[in-house]
Amino acid sequence: MDKYYRNTWMEVYLDNFLNNVNEVKEHICKDKFMYCVVKGNAYGFGDRQIVGMVEKSEADGVAVATLDCALTIRKYYPNIHILVLGIIGPEYYEIASENNIRVCVANQYGVDAIKKSKLTKPLHIHLKINTGMNRIGFRKLEQAQKALNDLKKVANVDIEGIFSHIATAEDDDKLDYTLMQINTFKKFVTELNYPFKLIHISNSATTLKYDQYLDFITAYRPGFIIYGLKEILPAKYSADLNIKSIFKLKSSVVHTEVYEKGAKISYSNNYTTQKDNEFIATIPLGYADGFRRSESSTKILCKNQVGTIVGNVCMDTFMVRFDKPVNIGDEVTIIGNDEFTNIFKKAESAQTIPQELLVQFGMRVPRKYYINNELVDLQNDLLHK
Ligand SMILES: Cc1ncc(COP(=O)(O)O)c(C=O)c1O
Numbered sequence: 001m002d003k004y005y006r007n008t009w010m011e012v013y014l015d016n017f018l019n020n021v022n023e024v025k026e027h028i029c030k031d032k033f034m035y036c037v038v039k040g041n042a043y044g045f046g047d048r049q050i051v052g053m054v055e056k057s058e059a060d061g062v063a064v065a066t067l068d069c070a071l072t073i074r075k076y077y078p079n080i081h082i083l084v085l086g087i088i089g090p091e092y093y094e095i096a097s098e099n100n101i102r103v104c105v106a107n108q109y110g111v112d113a114i115k116k117s118k119l120t121k122p123l124h125i126h127l128k129i130n131t132g133m134n135r136i137g138f139r140k141l142e143q144a145q146k147a148l149n150d151l152k153k154v155a156n157v158d159i160e161g162i163f164s165h166i167a168t169a170e171d172d173d174k175l176d177y178t179l180m181q182i183n184t185f186k187k188f189v190t191e192l193n194y195p196f197k198l199i200h201i202s203n204s205a206t207t208l209k210y211d212q213y214l215d216f217i218t219a220y221r222p223g224f225i226i227y228g229l230k231e232i233l234p235a236k237y238s239a240d241l242n243i244k245s246i247f248k249l250k251s252s253v254v255h256t257e258v259y260e261k262g263a264k265i266s267y268s269n270n271y272t273t274q275k276d277n278e279f280i281a282t283i284p285l286g287y288a289d290g291f292r293r294s295e296s297s298t299k300i301l302c303k304n305q306v307g308t309i310v311g312n313v314c315m316d317t318f319m320v321r322f323d324k325p326v327n328i329g330d331e332v333t334i335i336g337n338d339e340f341t342n343i344f345k346k347a348e349s350a351q352t353i354p355q356e357l358l359v360q361f362g363m364r365v366p367r368k369y370y371i372n373n374e375l376v377d378l379q380n381d382l383l384h385k
Contacts, residue, residue, distance in 0.1 A: 002380040004366035008251040008285045012045050014053050015371045016244035020226045021057040023241045028207055029220045033198055034059040035083060037223035039069070044358035045227065045247060046367045046379050048076050055080055063221055067092050070101045083126060083161075085221075087136055090116075097123035102160065104128045106136040111147045119156035126161030126198065131184040132177065133167040141191055148192055161198035161219070162189060169205035170233065178206075182213050189216060208237040229354050231344050249335035249361070253302065253328050254317075255282035265319050266311025270296070279322045281307065283332055286316040290360035291334070294350040299340040301333040302326045306340050 025034050036059045042050035051062055051073050061081030064070050067088045074082060083102040090113030096103045097119050105111060106128035114123065127144060130137030138144035151157050164185045168174035185201050200219035202211070207222045228246040230238040259278045265271040273280070283300070285291045293313045299306050300320055307320035320332075335343050343354040350357060369377040 001375075001378045002366065002383060004378065004380040004383070006284065006364070006366065007254055008249075008283075008289065008364075009366045009368050010045075010361060011248045011250060012049065012367055012369050013244070013246050013371075014049060014369050014376065016228060016246045017045075017050060017226065018053045018057050020228055020241075020243050020246070021054065021059050023243060024207065024220075024222055024225060025058040027241055028211055029059075032217070033061070033200075033219035035061050035063040035200070035219060035221045036226055037064075037085075037203070037221055038062045038073070039065040039085070039223070040355075040359035041069075043223065043227045043355060044361050046369075047073055049367070049369050049377055049379065051077055051080065060219075067096060067101065067103075070096070071099060074099050074101060093117040093123055094119060097121045097156070100124075102126060104136075104163075105147065105151070106130075107138065108143065108147060111150050114157060115150065115154055119154075122156050122158050124158045124160040125151065126163050127159065127196075129162060129164040129185060129188050131164045131166075131181040131188075131201075133165045133181075135165070137164065138188075141188060144188060144192060148194060159194065159196065161200065162192070162194075162196045163198070163200045163219075163221070164188075166201060166203065166206050169203060169209065172234070178210065179213065182210065186216055205233060205237075208233060208241075224355060227358075229343070231342075232354070245337045247335075248333055248337070249285075249365070251283050251285050251332050251334055253281045253326055253330045253332060254284050256280070256326065256328060258325075266314060268312060271311040271319075273321075279325050280310070281320045281322060281326050281332075282317055283320060283334070284317050285334060285365075286314045286318060288315045288362070289364045290357070290362050291318070292350050292357070292360075295346055298346055298349045301336060301338065301341055302330050307332075 036054045038047050041047050063083045063085050065086040070082045070084050087106050093114050094117050102124040105125045128137035130139045151159055166181050168177045198219040199217045200221050202220045204222040204225035207220050230243040257280050259273045261276045263273045296309050296313050298309055307322040309318050310321045311319050333341055347354045363381040366380040
């Protein structure tokens with residue numbers, strides 16, 4: 001187990017993650033293939049440990065965005081099914097095939113590169129169809145048909161899957177667009193008339209909201225729901241599932257001071273104490289860790305006391321006003337599951353989505369992993385660069 005020498009850490013509850021994966025599999029995916037999306041270092045929670053739990057779960061494989069991430073996972077897990085969802089460089093198809101990593105093919109440029117590659121082992125490919133996300137993928141049926149015909153002729157290529165991605169699945173007011181994407185995808189699958197093993201389009205929101213339109217798919221690709229972020233959607237969509245929160249971000253007080261009225265706190269004097277004897281504690285977490293300046297004025301908890309972040313968040317620290325004194329060394333919860341510190345409050349303040357905040361927690365924040373409240377692993381990437 002790694003060590004760490006800092007008063008700030010993230011706790012990740014691996015048993016709750018495992019629970020969430022199995023809930024989605026048992027309630028929705030059932031006998032179909034289930035990818036766990038582990039992009040962005042598993043949404044910031046650490047891909048080595050998270051993929052370890054996927055291996056123990058009822059899910060069938062993992063999906064990442066880049067070949068580097070896939071190769072990192074392959075180092076630890078020689079047998080797990082890995083799909084790279086993003087476009088890889090033309091020179092890397094051989095490396096992917098040698099490492100048994102499935103790849104996305106999203107345009108004719110990729111097809112031509114595969115034709116030129118010297119594949120000595122099977123390359124499993126998934127054709128990406130652009131049904132309306134307008135990011136990557138074949139947009140016209142003729143383009144996809146040509147790609148398919150070309151790839152069929154390449155030795156050692158296994159055309160395993162076809163997939164697309166929905167842009168509006170979270171937006172209840174854009175049902176028409178979502179259905180247009182689903183129908184377009186269905187048309188591609190039907191017209192191409194190829195025995196694709198894995199047909200997938202469902203991120204978390206599509207999995208939870210639109211499964212009734214997707215009897216033709218054979219695989220799922222949920223992300224945020226397995227990380228416990230069910231509140232991204234209205235509660236009714238996950239009401240049948242027992243989804244649990246999987247993390248807390250914690251730290252401890254490193255400095256305290258009692259100020260007179262009128263003291264200026266942090267850069268640019270953005271906060272002025274309101275009265276005499278105002279109690280201010282300093283917490284060692286800052287924007288170099290991924291804790292943004294826009295979190296100023298959000299809440300944290302210390303021994304059941306709610307504190308308010310005051311003044312600008314610094315690179316390595318921020319200051320908090322408490323009504324009653326706290327002590328150096330007291331543990332604080334910066335992001336938790338309660339009404340004051342949950343990730344949705346923090347995301348609202350930063351005018352972003354929880355996923356963006358999570359992936360920004362960087363190497364300086366050690367991750368501590370728990371199963372049934374017992375510490376089972378600790379990762380401190382900073383000391384192991
Ligand atoms: C192609 C693709 N599939 C699946 C997902 C998982 O999405 P979500 O976290 O919304 O479930 C993502 C996430 O960005 C994605 O880009």
